[in-house]
Amino acid sequence: MSLTFAAFVNGLTLVLVAAATARGAAVQGADPLPSWNATAPKKAILELVARATQADGADYVPPEDRLAVFDNDGTLWSEQPLYTQVHFTLDRVKALAPAHPEWKDDPAFRAAIDGDAAALAALPAGAVVKLAAAAQAGVTTEEFDAIVLEWLAKAKSPKYGRPYTELVYQPMLELLTYLRENGFKTYIVTGGGLEFVRPWARQVYGVPPEQVIGTVFGVKYELRDGKPVLVRQPDLVFVDDKEGKPAAIHAFTGKRPVAAFGNSDGDLEMLQWTAARSGPKLSLLVHHTDAAREAAYDRASKVGKLDKALDEATRSGWTVVDMKNDWKYVFPFELPKPRSVPISERWGGTILLTDLASLPEDARECPAGCLRDAAELEAVWKRVKPGEPVPAVDFKKDLVVFARNQVVYSPIYIAAVKWMDRGAEVVTSTSRNAAPLADKASIMLAVVPRADIDFVACRGRRHPVVK
């Protein structure tokens, strides 16, 4: 159990690192939503945040009222061809079947155990709920958390051959982070099981358990071996779908959202309720239009049917994401990976703070940047290596990058130069022996090929390699 859990967490970490690298200001510049194309939805999001956070503006929303709600299936992660929780339910019913011989006499259970897709597709909604109930009843809440995590660590989507937690939408991960960085509280409001989503929502979405709202099955307070536990029951207490969504948001938060994100008719009322807020607001639908990268479906789909909500979006001028055209990347695994650029030479030294003016003007305030020609190199070299001859660099072919201390003094080393998407980033390591920056900074210069590099990125600023 602990091994698979560790593997699961590691898997998640990798996803998050990829996401962070992709959306990080360092490589992509200051764009907080790099996986969104510069089309209407991105503009609508940026405008909402600008209005809501402008302290002296007419549309200012105090931080405690900045609530953003997200549907999960089809909005934050993929739901086609089948909801992830249905896969979980089928696997769990199969695993539990040997202990339940009576299930063989029930058509729903028989279809699940046999993996009979046609029979499953024909089941009425009540039968599906009965299966979901059976998949989670009888265990304590803590045990169920572990069961969900263990399943997610092993299970792979038949369509993509990947863990389900990799099938999250990169643009939505960026959006969650962007909203939180602007003081929004991000909630998940899912028709799926509250306790199916909670165990991993923090690691995958950055959403803590108390900000996950979902469909609720009953629990029973019991003493087991003298210890109080909550045991999960098969009775459905609350269905968090359609008109249940605004009711649940109200019950959990007592607030009306500023922004709501959904993708199906199950989200209609939540989007309507948000749209009726006074002040700035955003109701956004993700329209699955991308058969090549994910799936294209709407009015005729059984899973994630989008019909009435699409009509209302058109009528009311809501924002509709056309996944194919508005999203640069769909899944984190599509992101370009950063590669290391070879470093041919390195020179370390120190520079007086009063000599920082010898750096190119655009890079004086930055701890890293580039020297684009022989004149720029010479100006710096004279301060860093006074008396030593300026090395010959072929600036047609190569480029000099530098990195220096900015806050504390500590010998600096350029460990690597990473390249992605035409931008380079200087990766440094410094010793732990740091002292406050007094009169001088440690600095290192490194020579790299300039092919493919348009700019050196540093703290959200781009230093172009051509003046």
Added chain:
Amino acid sequence: MSLTFAAFVNGLTLVLVAAATARGAAVQGADPLPSWNATAPKKAILELVARATQADGADYVPPEDRLAVFDNDGTLWSEQPLYTQVHFTLDRVKALAPAHPEWKDDPAFRAAIDGDAAALAALPAGAVVKLAAAAQAGVTTEEFDAIVLEWLAKAKSPKYGRPYTELVYQPMLELLTYLRENGFKTYIVTGGGLEFVRPWARQVYGVPPEQVIGTVFGVKYELRDGKPVLVRQPDLVFVDDKEGKPAAIHAFTGKRPVAAFGNSDGDLEMLQWTAARSGPKLSLLVHHTDAAREAAYDRASKVGKLDKALDEATRSGWTVVDMKNDWKYVFPFELPKPRSVPISERWGGTILLTDLASLPEDARECPAGCLRDAAELEAVWKRVKPGEPVPAVDFKKDLVVFARNQVVYSPIYIAAVKWMDRGAEVVTSTSRNAAPLADKASIMLAVVPRADIDFVACRGRRHPVVK
């Protein structure tokens, strides 16, 4: 409506200011729980927080797991002789009665309308719920918020003749603040109506709406004049009492609390569930033992019955507050009010930062303090008013207090000296024209009678007036 709301908010602000002054470090020293006597419960609270927050300790609890849950009636505010929400229900049923002639034929409604205490006391629980349901159904959630606030702004407790929001427990206000200052999320988990408590919990307790859990009545999503609203229904969806409390905490937060505070058998399961947590934890019962200041009741009481939970507290070694002996003050209105001390003379000037060493040693780091004898006055006077004769101060009768800039330079003025509980505090005003502190600070000295003053308080430090 807006007038009464403003009056309500103002009333609340006064309560909070009083609370802040009473618990503020300035006058009371660094004690975060000044209204708690130095008995076992206070020690248990301080010890829990110390253990949970010690980063390298074995019992460290990460901030995201620091959950503290508080019952409301009888734990945060007074519930005797009758729950506040019952007063609200009776008032509201009376107000609505003219529109409901059919109520006259129902014994429960008739008792409520007639204010028949004996008949009301004899009602079965179901009838009380029926009244509560009638008092809140049919209006939108926004309208109900306004109705609750309007009622609270006008209503007064028949026993105390004060607004109900003044009948909160001062030691518990301090405890809420203290826990939050140590990274705990404080939740209210009340058997009362979720929406009866939410509208005012932030102002009175500092608890935002999303951290109030309570008994839930249904809502219905409707379009009224084309606008979506949630309309309150008479059906009871969830009773947040007894075994419902752990279930609700789980549903709302997905976490097990580190600390739980209750006062009656309705809190037993919540306290048990918390006590069974691994790691540091605190289950605390408030035992109402103070007939003189509030009320004395437990096993025989109909309201706030404390019987089984008291037995379990004894058996399991939980912390039990003996209100009479463990609480220095019960209500905020009992707190001593600070009074102004007359100032007989003031001298303003500047002092070089290099001359701050002329101040008494204990006050050199502080922006305020006192000069206790002629020698201490002379040492400072020579720096502030070089060449001017040292004024004659009768240090048997009087004391010199001072205040100075510490961060920015700005002419300083001692506006008042406040006294409470044997401590004095220097109240200053400064001009808005501030510049970074460079070579000198603005300083003012003031002469006050030393009678009743044991120390001058500043930033949690006490400067004694006798060396």
